[in-house]
Amino acid sequence: xxxxxxxxxxxxxxxxxxxxxxxxxxxxxxxxxxxxxxxxxxxxxxxxxxxxxxxxxxxxxxxxxxxx
Numbered sequence: 001x002x003x004x005x006x007x008x009x010x011x012x013x014x015x016x017x018x019x020x021x022x023x024x025x026x027x028x029x030x031x032x033x034x035x036x037x038x039x040x041x042x043x044x045x046x047x048x049x050x051x052x053x054x055x056x057x058x059x060x061x062x063x064x065x066x067x068x
Contacts, residue, residue, distance in 0.1 A: 006065055007064075009060070
């Protein structure tokens with residue numbers, strides 16, 4: 001039973017990260033479409049934010065799988 005709950009927790013962390021990174025990417029594309037001259041600054045901020053979300057998701061997966 002504990003393994004099942006750990007797998008569900010790890011899965012939720014991955015789903016949340018996917019949704020978060022998708023939202024970041026979509027918002028960045030909207031911002032670039034509105035101000036193309038700021039594309040490099042927006043892209044840099046997007047990559048940093050996506051990396052932070054990915055790091056938190058990885059931490060969540062590791063913590064979830066430690067319950068096995």
